Amino acid sequence: xxxxxxxxxxxxxxxxxxxxxxxxxxxxxxxxxxxxxxxxxxxxxxxxxxxxxxxxxxxxxxxxxxxxxxxxxxxxxxxxxxxxxxxxxxxxxxxxxxxxxxxxxxxxxxxxxxxxxxxxxxxxxxxxxxxxxxxxxxxxxxxxxxxxxxxxxxxxxxxxxxxxxxxxxxxxxxxxxxxxxxxxxxxxxxxxxxxxxxxxxxxxxxxxxxxxxxxxxxxxxxxxxxxxxxxxxxxxxxxxxxxxxxxxxxxxxxxxxxxxxxxxxxxxxxxxxxxxxxxxxxxxxxxxxxxxxxxxxxxxxxxxxxxxxxxxxxxxxxxxxxxxxxxxxxxxxxxxxxxxxxxxxxxxxxxxxxxxxxxxxxxxxxxxxxxxxxxxxxxxxxxxxxxxxxxxxxxxxxxxxxxxxxxxxxxxxxxxxxxxxxxxxxxxxxxxxxxxxxxxxxxxxxxxxxxxxxxxxxxxxxxxxxxxxxxxxxxxxxxxxxxxxxxxxxxxxxxxxxxxxxxxxxxxxxxxxxxxxxxxxxxxxxxxxxxxxxxxxxxxxxxxxxxxxxxxxxxxxxxxxxxxxxxxxxxxxxxxxxxxxxxxxxxxxxxxxxxxxxxxxxxxxxxxxxxxxxxxxxxx
Amino acid sequence: xxxxxxxxxxxxxxxxxxxxxxxxxxxxxxxxxxxxxxxxxxxxxxxxxxxxxxxxxxxxxxxxxxxxxxxxxxxxxxxxxxxxxxxxxxxxxxxxxxxxxxxxxxxxxxxxxxxxxxxxxxxxxxxxxxxxxxxxxxxxxxxxxxxxxxxxxxxxxxxxxxxxxxxxxxxxxxxxxxxxxxxxxxxxxxxxxxxxxxxxxxxxxxxxxxxxxxxxxxxxxxxxxxxxxxxxxxxxxxxxxxxxxxxxxxxxxxxxxxxxxxxxxxxxxxxxxxxxxxxxxxxxxxxxxxxxxxxxxxxxxxxxxxxxxxxxxxx
Numbered sequence: 001x002x003x004x005x006x007x008x009x010x011x012x013x014x015x016x017x018x019x020x021x022x023x024x025x026x027x028x029x030x031x032x033x034x035x036x037x038x039x040x041x042x043x044x045x046x047x048x049x050x051x052x053x054x055x056x057x058x059x060x061x062x063x064x065x066x067x068x069x070x071x072x073x074x075x076x077x078x079x080x081x082x083x084x085x086x087x088x089x090x091x092x093x094x095x096x097x098x099x100x101x102x103x104x105x106x107x108x109x110x111x112x113x114x115x116x117x118x119x120x121x122x123x124x125x126x127x128x129x130x131x132x133x134x135x136x137x138x139x140x141x142x143x144x145x146x147x148x149x150x151x152x153x154x155x156x157x158x159x160x161x162x163x164x165x166x167x168x169x170x171x172x173x174x175x176x177x178x179x180x181x182x183x184x185x186x187x188x189x190x191x192x193x194x195x196x197x198x199x200x201x202x203x204x205x206x207x208x209x210x211x212x213x214x215x216x217x218x219x220x221x222x223x224x225x226x227x228x229x230x231x232x233x234x235x236x237x238x239x240x241x242x243x244x245x246x247x248x249x250x251x252x253x254x255x256x257x258x259x260x261x262x263x264x265x266x267x268x269x270x271x272x273x274x275x276x277x278x279x280x281x282x283x284x285x286x287x288x289x290x291x292x293x294x295x296x297x298x299x300x301x302x303x304x305x306x307x308x309x310x311x312x313x314x315x316x317x318x319x320x321x322x323x324x325x326x327x328x329x330x331x332x333x334x335x336x337x338x339x340x341x342x343x344x345x346x347x348x349x350x351x352x353x354x355x356x357x358x359x360x361x362x363x364x365x366x367x368x369x370x371x372x373x374x375x376x377x378x379x380x381x382x383x384x385x386x387x388x389x390x391x392x393x394x395x396x397x398x399x400x401x402x403x404x405x406x407x408x409x410x411x412x413x414x415x416x417x418x419x420x421x422x423x424x425x426x427x428x429x430x431x432x433x434x435x436x437x438x439x440x441x442x443x444x445x446x447x448x449x450x451x452x453x454x455x456x457x458x459x460x461x462x463x464x465x466x467x468x469x470x471x472x473x474x475x476x477x478x479x480x481x482x483x484x485x486x487x488x489x490x491x492x493x494x495x496x497x498x499x500x501x502x503x504x505x506x507x508x509x510x511x512x513x514x515x516x517x518x519x520x521x522x523x524x525x526x527x528x529x530x531x532x533x534x535x536x537x538x539x540x541x542x543x544x545x546x547x548x549x550x551x552x553x554x555x556x557x558x559x560x561x562x563x564x565x566x567x568x569x570x571x572x573x574x575x576x577x578x579x580x581x582x583x584x585x586x587x588x589x590x591x592x593x594x595x596x597x598x599x600x601x602x603x604x605x606x607x608x609x610x611x612x613x614x615x616x617x618x619x620x
Numbered sequence: 621x622x623x624x625x626x627x628x629x630x631x632x633x634x635x636x637x638x639x640x641x642x643x644x645x646x647x648x649x650x651x652x653x654x655x656x657x658x659x660x661x662x663x664x665x666x667x668x669x670x671x672x673x674x675x676x677x678x679x680x681x682x683x684x685x686x687x688x689x690x691x692x693x694x695x696x697x698x699x700x701x702x703x704x705x706x707x708x709x710x711x712x713x714x715x716x717x718x719x720x721x722x723x724x725x726x727x728x729x730x731x732x733x734x735x736x737x738x739x740x741x742x743x744x745x746x747x748x749x750x751x752x753x754x755x756x757x758x759x760x761x762x763x764x765x766x767x768x769x770x771x772x773x774x775x776x777x778x779x780x781x782x783x784x785x786x787x788x789x790x791x792x793x794x795x796x797x798x799x800x801x802x803x804x805x806x807x808x809x810x811x812x813x814x815x816x817x818x819x820x821x822x823x824x825x826x827x828x829x830x831x832x833x834x835x836x837x838x839x840x841x842x843x844x845x846x847x848x849x850x851x852x853x854x855x856x857x858x859x860x861x862x863x864x865x866x867x868x869x870x871x872x873x874x875x876x877x878x879x880x881x882x883x884x885x886x887x888x889x890x891x892x893x894x895x896x897x898x899x900x901x902x903x904x905x906x907x908x909x910x911x912x913x914x915x916x917x918x919x920x921x922x923x924x925x926x927x928x929x930x931x932x933x934x935x
Contacts, residue, residue, distance in 0.1 A: 243628045255628040342826050363826060371828040384819040388841035401827060451827070 011080060011183050011215040012039040012062055018074035019057055019066060019239075031057055031070060033239040037232075039183065039215045046218045046226040046247070048262070049236035050466040051437060058236070059185045059219045061085075063100055064092045080182065097128035101176035105188040107168040110175075111160040117171055118156025125179040136178055143174040146211055147204045166197035170204050177212060184209070184216040190225060194329040194493050195537040202228055203550055221466040223266050224539035227251045228546040235259050248543055265471035266541050286356040288487040289318040289341065289374065289455045294350035296340050306348050310336045310565070311511045314350070318455060323481060323488040325502030325519065327495055327534065331563040333511040334491045335379075338457045341489065342376045355454075372402040375448035379460040381440035385432040391418075391443055392428030398451040413450075420483070421446045422476060438469035442476065449480065455487045462497055474501055495534050499523055507531050510563050510571030517600030526594065526611035528602045529576045570605065580605055655921035658914035665911050669730040672723040677707075680724035681875040684715045698889050698897030712886050712900040721877040722903055728878045730911070732792055733858040739797030740858070741851060744804025749835055749843075751805070752812025762805070769802040774861055775868075782870045792871060796858050807850055811843040818842075852919040856912045863908055879904040 019032040032054045039045045047055040057070065061077050064084030077084040079100060084092070096102075104110050111120055121143075122136035131139065137156065144152035147170040160168060169189060176184055189205070190198040206229050209216055218230055226233055227247060234244040235258065243256040254260050294314045299307030310333045318324050326334050339345040341352055343363035351358045354373060360366050375398075378384035385394055395414050399405040405413055415425045421442040432440055441461060448456055458477070462470035474497060481488060492498050498505060498519075505522040507515040507530060515528040522531060536552055539545060564571065569585040576584065583605050592608050594600035602608060651659060668675065678684075684707060685692055697713045709718040751759040769777070781795055815821060821838050829838075865871035866880025874881070882904035889897030 241627070241629055245627065344822065344826055363828065366828070368828055371826070376823065376826045378819045378823060380819060384823055386820040386838055386842070388844075389837075398827060401829070447823070 009041075009081065010038045010078075011041055011043075012217070013078040014038070014058070014061070014075070015078070016075035017058065017061060017077060018072070019054070019061065019070055020073045021070050023069070028071075028073070030073075031239050032061075034075065035234075035236070035239070035241050036075075037234050037241070037244055039217060039232075041182070041215055042213045043232060044209060044216045044218055044230045045232045045234060046220065046230035047234050047236060048220055048223060048226055050221055050468055052238070053236040054239040055219050055221075055236050056187055057239075059187060059217050060102075062183060062185055062217060063096055063102055094128070097124050098130055098179050099181055100183040100185065101179070101181040103172055103176050103184065103186045103189050105191060107172040108160070108165065110172055111168060113160050115159075116156065117158055117160060117163070121156065121171060121175045122178055124175070128179065130179045139178055140174055143177055143208070144171075146208045147171075147174055148207075149174075164197075166193060166200050169193065169197075169201045173205060173208060177208065177214070180212070180214070182214055184214050185219070186216060187219045188221070189218075191220065191222065195495070195539075196329060196533060198225070198539070199537050199546070199549065202546060205229065206546065222539070223251070223262055223467065224541045227541055227543050228539060235262065251541060251543060262468060263541070265468040287317045287353075288320045288322075288355065289489070290353040290356075291316040291337070291341060292351050292353065294337075294340055294347045294352070296336060296345055296347040296349075298345075304348065308565070309348075309511065309567075311340065311347075314508075314511070314513055316506055316513070316516070318487050318489060320454075320487055321481070321485045322504060323490055323502045325498030325505045326489060326491045326508060327493065327498050327505060328508035329493055329534075329563055331510075332508045334493075334508055335459050336511075337508065338376065338459050338489060338491055341455075341457055342374060343371075344376070368402065372398075372451050373454040375451050375453040375456055377444055377448045377456060377458045377461055380464055381437065381444040382432075382464075384444050385440060385447075387432050389431075390428065391430050391432070391435075394432075394443060395428070395446050395450050398447060402451050417446050417450050420449065420480070436469075437465055438472060441465060441469075441473055445473075445476070445480075449484070449486075453486060455489065457489045457491075459491045460493070461490075463492065463494065470497070477501060494538075496538050507534070510565050512571060513601075513603065514572065515600075515602045517594070518598050521594065521598050521600035526602065526608050528604055528611065529578055529606075530572050533575070570603075578606055578610070650925075651918070651921050654917055658917040658921075661910055661914040662918065665726055665730060665907075668723050669726040672727045676720040676723040678717045678720040680716070680721050680877040682716060682720065684711055684717065698886075698892060698900065709903055710897060710899050712882070713889060713897070718882075718900045718903055721882060722879070722907055725877040725879045725882060725904065726907070728872055728876055729859060729862065729880070729908075732789060732872070732878075733796070733855055733862055736793045736796035736862070737800065737851065737855045737858050739793060740800035740804050740854060741847070743797065743801035745808045745843075745847065747801070748805040748808025749812045749839060751809045752816055753831060753835060753839075759809075763809070766802045766805050769799065770806075774799050775864060778861070778865050779868075779870065782865070787865075787870055787873055789872065789876075792862060792865070796861055799861070800854055800858055804850075804854060808843065808847065811846060812839055815839045815842050849919055849922050852915050852922075856915050859908065859912055879908050883908075 015036050017032055017035045018030065020028040020030045022028045035054070035058055037045065047059055049055045057067065060066065061072070062079060062084065064077070064079075064087060066072060072085045075085075079095060082091075082095070084095075087095070111117070118137060118140060121140045122131075122133065125131045125136045125139070126133050140156060141152055144155055149155050149167055149170055155163065155167075155171070163171065172189075173184075186205070190201050193201060202225065209229075218226065220226055230247045232244065233247050233250040235242040235250065235256065237258050242258045243250065243254065250259060251263075254263055291314055294311055295305075295309060296311045297306030297309040301307045314333075314337060316324065316326075316337070326337060328334050336345060340347045343352075343359065343361065343366050346361035352361070353359065354370055359370055363371065392411070392414050395417055396405075396410050399410055399413055411428070414428055418425055418427055423439060423442055423446070427435070427439070427443075432443070435443065441464075445456075445458075445461070461477075462473050465473060477488065477490075478501065480486065488502075490498060490502055502519050505516065505519050506513055507522065507528060509530045515522055515531050523535065527535070536549055564574065566573075569587060570576070570579075570589045573579050573584045579585070587605070589603045589605045591601050591603045594602065594608055602611065604611060673679075687693060693715065697715060698711060707717040707719065709722070712718055712721065747762055751762045777799060778795055782791070785791055816839065821834060824834050824838050862871055863878075863880030863883075866878045867884045869881070869884060872878035872881055874885075883901050886897065886900035889900045890902075892898060
């Protein structure tokens with residue numbers, strides 16, 4: 001229909017696409033409002049926007065699919081010249097197997113845990129009759145090699161739970177690529193991953209897309225990730241294209257005000273001095289919360305010790321009015337530490353002190369006044385708010401429970417707290433399902449604030465949110481700290497968020513504190529090798545960052561390996577570029593203090609001086 | 621790539637971009653036409669159960685003994701010719717009006733089943749939630765007892781207990797309530813365990829809330845919808861169970877009318893053809909079928925609305 005005679009035929013052409021929701025007995029709600037873009041052969045096009053921008057809906061349209069309740073209402077989606085809105089179901093099935101493939105966000109949910117990986121990777125190609133089982137298996141092995149998976153000859157014989165999350169994500173790419181599709185649709189394939197794993201997956205994706213020469217649509221909300229992988233970027237908001245152009249153009253010279261806003265919300269790379277420096281005037285005699293020599297874990301062993309020890313000899317001090325960031329990859333014990341502080345998981349050894357007095361280990365034995373002073377904010381606001389309670393009741397409950405506020409006074413107070421988290425008072429009558437993700441997270445915070453606590457434990461409160469919404473929540477947290485003087489324990493795997501908000505940082509690795517100190521100290525040399533790896537892994541908003549990072553020593557040694565909990569030696573031994581054979585794997589590393597005298601501690605067998613210069617990849 | 625120019629949409633230059641809602645709001649429950657018809661059928665039976673005695677032409681134990689001329693019948697069974705009063709669906713094997721007995725029977729059948737299901741729910745939910753919330757030992761003990769009850773075929777268990785104690789309406793209610801409490805226990809326990817591990821329950825625990833508050837405010841409201849849907853299905857099972865017992869002669873005892881026993885009492889009429897008394901046995905069977913199928917169809921509509929999630933939780 002369109003004239004494409006003088007250029008190579010586009011793999012996908014989307015013209016003025018419109019999709020709407022048709023609820024029963026209500027007027028249709030437009031979701032996608034006239035979107036146009038092309039995907040050329042071998043090109044990676046990124047669709048970027050917040051949740052609700054229609055990016056996933058548009059990407060699914062490339063497969064001729066709409067989610068239940070949604071309908072195509074205009075425009076066309078031409079996959080190699082065939083309009084996916086019009087083709088028969090039969091043909092759609094055929095095209096989906098052979099010409100277009102979809103990669104969902106969660107590989108763990110995509111794989112069937114009861115079947116071997118190889119079977120699942122080859123299944124669709126064989127089922128569609130495109131290949132024989134032998135050819136498909138051989139093809140899969142080629143792909144395992146291209147995706148740099150370990151042990152490519154045998155990984156197909158394993159079950160999904162026997163490989164790591166990052167590997168599973170790459171295996172899913174292999175599954176999509178087996179039948180050589182001309183278009184690959186990737187829906188937020190790295191969003192749920194740790195920074196270090198994200199790099200490994202991004203690199204493999206980029207390589208395989210180049211080698212296979214297939215075109216791709218990459219859906220994400222993360223501009224920094226997009227800068228690494230996309231050739232062309234389409235910026236979406238509210239179902240409309242705000243701006244589109246080459247990756248270089250969008251990243252270096254955004255035109256639309258929305259794109260500029262997106263850029264502003266991107267996590268700045270963690271450079272020393274970004275965080276709020278230690279303000280000495282906050283310091284008073286006793287810290288607000290202190291964790292002393294805590295060892296904790298799950299399950300009950302014979303001698304009263306946990307079956308699986310997660311935390312070992314952890315010491316953390318939270319001064320009044322301070323923000324302490326706790327970072328580390330998943331599996332390092334960050335949430336476990338917060339749960340020990342809250343009493344949800346009693347420590348097997350060591351103690352938790354509030355205002356200088358020791359708290360009973362379990363929440364059941366703690367006094368109500370102590371519980372009130374330490375409040376927990378859960379990661380997922382979606383599940384942390386009871387869907388059957390109104391916002392007003394959710395926020396009002398701590399007021400009733402701890403402060404015996406009732407009736408009219410209670411309503412006033414709820415309104416005041418809603419105002420504090422920048423939500424309108426009318427929200428008190430709504431249910432959680434009627435709020436957006438960021439609003440729910442605000443209610444989640446408001447509930448904790450309603451208790452009038454001294455310490456707020458924030459467990460990954462921005463991880464599930466989009467870049468912009470997450471940035472807004474951080475902004476709110478900063479205001480709250482200034483207004484209320486509450487101390488924060490801020491847990492995150494995202495170093496840049498921690499760097500922009502925390503006063504002090506505690507780096508956890510495999511249940512041990514490997515480095516801690518004021519944020520500007522910890523984020524400038526000397527580094528613990530693990531901290532250096534984390535810093536190097538945060539994507540920077542520029543084209544070509546990925547290739548540079550992969551060349552660093554830290555990346556070569558530490559990326560693509562998982563966290564292992566050990567009893568002996570330094571747990572980071574197997575990923576460390578400066579490990580000393582015979583020492584690091586045998587002896588528990590000593591704690592060394594940086595000479596500066598600002599309370600910067602590093603737990604390592606290497607001397608502080610050695611860590612200072614070694615292999616520095618100075619952040620830009 | 622770079623020769624392609626950047627395309628920029630019209631930019632109002634604003635710097636406020638509202639946070640977009642994640643999904644369009646959910647629609648309210650609407651019954652399909654099948655669901656609406658079913659709801660009408662169920663409503664009719666419930667109406668008859670409530671007001672039957674004032675609507676039915678005769679009492680359930682009223683015998684039509686005389687013909688139009690005032691003579692007594694020799695054999696007062698099935699479709700009495702020239703009866704003194706009219707019987708629209710004919711009479712049963714003892715000469716009682718079938719229509720009246722169906723209407724009176726609605727009260728017995730639905731009443732007993734409803735009471736038994738309520739009892740099953742009260743016991744099942746209490747113990748099921750207790751098992752989900754309390755420690756491992758309580759859970760293990762309760763679950764094994766329930767396994768034992770469920771291991772018996774329902775009817776057999778019914779036969780044993782009725783053989784031991786004799787049949788009466790309170791016993792029937794208790795028996796059906798107990799038998800079905802076991803399956804309600806299973807569902808309530810599964811739902812409770814599901815909800816117990818949700819973050820909002822953990823948040824309540826971290827706040828220091830007591831067990832009672834957690835059960836009544838956090839768990840039950842979230843279990844209510846699936847349990848209410850299941851109530852419909854469980855009611856159907858209880859109706860069939862009670863009717864089966866009555867059919868075997870162990871349920872509701874004469875002269876009280878009950879759909880299950882009506883089917884059995886009038887079995888011999890089945891051979892006589894529609895005009896000769898088959899209706900006396902077929903009509904109660906139809907009554908049982910319409911009520912149970914209609915309830916099932918309504919439940920189907922509700923679970924279709926709630927999506928797969930609800931259907932998965934129901935056993």
